[in-house]
Amino acid sequence: MKQKQHFPDKSDVLARTPDKSVREMLRHMEEIGIKSAFDRFDAQKPLCGFGLEGTCCKNCHIGPCRITAKSPRGVCGADEHLIVARNILRWTAAGVAAHGARGREVMLALKQAAERSIGLPILGPEKVLATARAFGIFTPAKSVEELAAEIAMILLEDLCRTIPGPYTTLEALAPPERLAVWKELDIMPIGAYHEVFEALHRTSTGTDGDWENVLRQMLRCGLAFAWSSVVGSSIAMDCLFGLPKRSRITTNLGSIKLETVNIAVHGHSPVLVASIVKAARSEKLIAEARESGATTIRLYGICCSGHSALAKFGDIHPLTNAAGAELALATGALDLWVADVQDVFPGIMDVAACFHTRVVTTSDSARLPGAEHIAFDHHHSNLDQAETMAELIVRRAIASFSQRQQGKVFIPQARMDAEVGFSVENITETFGGIDKLLDHLKSGQIRGIVNLVGCNNPKVVYEEAIVKVADELIAHDVLALTNGCAAYALLKLGFCIPEGLSAAGAGLNQALGPLQLPPVWHMGECLDNARASALFRAISTTSGLPLPSLPLAFSSPEWSNEKGIGAAMGFRLLGMNSYHCISPPIEGSEKVARFFYEETRELLGSVMVVDADPVRLAEKIIADFDRRRADIGWSNAGSPSSKRLSAEQEIAPHTHHHKKDHTHE
Secondary structure (H helix, E strand, O other), rough: OOOOOOOOOOHHHHOOOOOOOHHHHHHHHHHHHHHHHHHHHHHHHHOHHHHHOOOEEEEEOOOOEEEEOOOOOOOOOOOOHHHHHHHHHHHHHHHHHHHHHHHHHHHHHHHHHHHHOOOOOOOOOOHHHHHHHHHOOOOOOOOOHHHHHHHHHHHHHHHHHHOOOHHHHHHHHHHHHHHHHHHHHHHOOOHHHHHHHHHHHHHHOOOOHHHHHHHHHHHHHHHHHHHHHHHHHHHHHHHOOOOOOOOOEOOHHHOOOOOOEEEEEEOOOHHHHHHHHHOOOOOHHHHHHHOOOOEEEEEEEEEEEEEHHHHHHHOEEEOOHHHHHHHHHOOOOOOOEOOOOOOOOOOHHHHHHHOOOOOEEEOOOOOOOOOEEEEEEEOOOOOOHHHHHHHHHHHHHHHHHOOOOHHHHOOOOOOOEEEEEEOHHHHHHHHHHHHHHHHHHHHOOOEEEEEEEEEEEOOOOOOHHHOOOOHHHOOOOEEEEHHHHOOOHHHHOOOOOOHHHHOHHHHHHHHHHHHHOEEEEEEEOHHHHHHHHHHHHHHHHHOOHHHHHHOOEEEEEEOOOHHHHHHHHHHHHHOOOOEEEOOOOOOOOOOHHHHHHHHHHHHHOOOOEOOHHHHHHHHHHHHOOOOOOHHOOOOOOOOOOOOOOOHHHHHHHOOOOOOOOEEOO
């Protein structure tokens, strides 16, 4: 019999979450009677065992069916292996659709900008030229706009193809060794839309009854997720809005100012957010804000919209991830909350209603009851009205500023500087070539590199797993890349400034210290897994070694949604292990679990590793890196640091060991 799982409750979060401002806000919300996601998680207990194991089926109305000793098959005859496989395939397909849908919006915007049917300039000409060369469409006679239009059509074709044909993004950018593996396995996708369509078809009533064949379709969806929904979307964003720019910013709730009009952007779609940034910086609207009594207009980032805009435009202060959004709202200091798509919990409306904060939704795909809707329509026929809508949204914030209820404002004073905006391009420039970064890897100064990402999940203590994994990695000279929701914990606790090297190993200090680089590199939003994979591919190409042999890995300790499955699969398909503190819902099938945990080693060169203890999880990453280094003949890494960055802050909360002036409580 499987062991009953224990999950933390809100009291555990209050005792152990690494960010003191989270504790302050949870206590404050209790005092004023406002519920958060952590209260609602406790109210859900005990969690459904069938759901946790993936052994319930709701794909037809004969059921729902569940697998038990009494009923080992559903009414149609599906056993636990088929039911678990179908469920995880549907999860993966949903992830393809999630990233792909918001990617389509920016692809359409790139196309219209190139055709000059909307007023958006193309801010990334260097990315347009590099992509055109990679796609084999560059000629000197073509303008940047002409090339951008062709790129947009290629990306849209890869996304939407129904007639089998070359998958240009994948064929042009994937490592040849990996292409050979995928073709041998017969998992090359036709198009992202088609593979989602096919996934729903195969899992519909009485269709695919072979769990192994179902999982082969999951691998196709994983490739579509990685190369269209992620890489394709990232290319379109970089072409339209330009490459990330490195900058230094103040983060956490203590960065909220009382004297400014405060606008939070929350979600994942960059097109309207880019226009909001432009509008908030216009002298006309800043003058209107001053007439209302504010000093200026200030923007804050929630979830991935904040990361994306910050990396592209700077001067947007990251506050919190999706799971902590209600805590930021409960400060009572935000005048307008702009919500677009994905990871916007409906519960934010209950919190906003307790304050003066207005909520505006900006996508036909994602409405919230009670919010004002100022949005692109279902056909995206009004992309050309982005600037007009942005000005209207900013004016809503200015009007809301005068309604702020001062007695309800509560802002924890924890804040931290963070360096953001890393990309393959500026990393290459900083080191003077990928070969120089590779030299640090070969010598053992950098033991390996981990893409440390993922959303948050109350099945583990909020942000604790991410921070503890990062603590161990940098202490053992492992460089970490980060993006998306996981990045907030690391931004807030000093991992993303050079001073964070105080708790890193001697090797990491030698490699990064002279360049004034932090031990964790912020690469943007969750879509920017594309940057991490591109860096890994560059290291593989420069070293002449295949990706599965290198000390590189993916880790999402606290993952929680369908996109998390796709992200892990994207790196697993490249031949890199994925590491997690939470199991996917596959434990009800021994065969499917064995496939995920073990059998993909032979198929893909990678496995999934799950350990609920984040320190042990990090130790497994480090041990695997040492084995890989020995196998390829690279030098041994040095001894770890005895310090842990989060522990140093906990022990001496008012001693600024990193020499940055900030407050904790």
